[in-house]
Amino acid sequence: MxxxxxxxxxxxxxxxxxxxxxxxxxxxxxxxxxxxxxxxKLLRKIDSRMSILIVIYMLNYMDRNNIGAARLRGLETDLGLQGQEFATLLSILYAGYMIMQVPSNMFLNHIGKPSIYLPTSMVIWGIISILTGITKDFVSALLARFFLGFVEAVFFPGALFLLSKWYKRNELGTRIALLYCGNITSNAFGALMASGILDSMDGKLGQAAWRWLFYIEGSLTIFVALCAMFILPDFPSTTRWLSEGERRLAMRRMEEDAGVGDEGETEEGGHLTGLRLALRDWKVWWMALVMTSFNVTLSFTTYFPTLSATMGFNPTVTLLLCAPPFILTGIITFALCRNSDAIGERFCHATIPLLFGIVGFVIAVCTMNTAARYVSLFLMAQSYAGYVVVTTWISNSFPRPPSKRAVALAFINAFSSFGNVAGSYVWPSTWGPTYRKSCGICITTAGCVVVMCYIFKLYLERLNRELAEDERRKGAEDRGFRYLT
Incomplete structure (x- = not known):
């Protein structure tokens, strides 16, 4: 009618x-x-302050992964490690990591003060990193690694949540890429720094070189944390150094992007409602499985010095050779995410780097030739670029409410740590120096990620058709929110 x-x-x-x-x-x-x-002007101001997150993430991963470099200079011998005890030191970190992430982000959303909360946790993990250097046996090292993971868990989901409170969907990919450049650069810069420390500090003050690695990097973490307290922003509604116009604009931008208010949104049940909403959302569980498989695929990063050592060079050269693959990965990641934001596409940008990674694993399986294996390390490292795009995709897929977004990001990151735990045991020394079985596992999980991402893309496309149909029924003139696929 x-x-x-x-x-x-x-x-x-x-x-x-x-x-x-x-x-x-x-x-x-x-x-x-x-x-x-x-x-x-607002974006320039926020970008300049958010840039310290890159440095923090570098130190976050350096403090987590420096144990791989320490392994080359006597850590296993000094601590009397046997069998799978080194792998257990790697995996126990993620036990603490999984426990803390969801409650941490819920608390961060409640207090609205990331400029205090994130740096304080950083000071604590810097202290724990220093204490790792004084451990004498497997048990003491195990405790240090567990609590290091427990405290480090605060940072990454908290940083993602903080970025999602300031940047629109078409801006977020580039910023998350820059954040991940800190992670990727830490693999390069951390290897160079470890090479210098391990080569020059052995025997100083009667301490082994690997112990100095923890002392120096932990102290650097504490210094940067103290600086970060005066640099990081809080949320738009709680940041004091914004003008009133800038604050209103920051909040308005997020309302326009999500199609509804974010700050000041009232939710019955608050954070518990956010938890229930997140755990009832099929997308949360699916992407948690995707990221779990992805973390198994990326398990080679912790063992990168070990893989580099299979080329037969001395420990110093081995660590220096770890840097170039991740420097190239950092450049590719930034370019890939910037292009992904520009054209609003996620699936292909996420999976093409994975396909390059699979080629790298295949090369490593097929040959022990030095040049070919080094090329394979470059290709494996490119997988990380796809991981960054998927992380951005996840942030885009939970626009509101903020309590649900906080829980979803933390839960996915926490659940996916099961992949880190499993990945810690994927590269046992008994499978070396070829590590064919290890590469085979990574090829399988990478293939699973590609398939699951494609299913996720199809699901989001269906949701977008439903949103378009709903707008048509209501006679809406303007195109509303759409999921990026």
């Missing part, structure tokens, strides 16, 4: 009101041109 004149008049009035409201919003910032200028 055709709509009546009254109904048509109501529809026209509603559209007029919406357009007028949008103009009024820009008028509150001095008009469209003034708003754009203020927005550019």
């Amino acid at each position: 055709a709509p009546s004149k009254a109904e048509s008049l109501i529809d026209v009035t509603e559209i007029f009101v919406e357009l007028t409201s949008a103009e009024d919003e820009d008028a509150g910032f001095g008009g469209c041109e003034a708003r754009q200028k203020l927005e550019r």
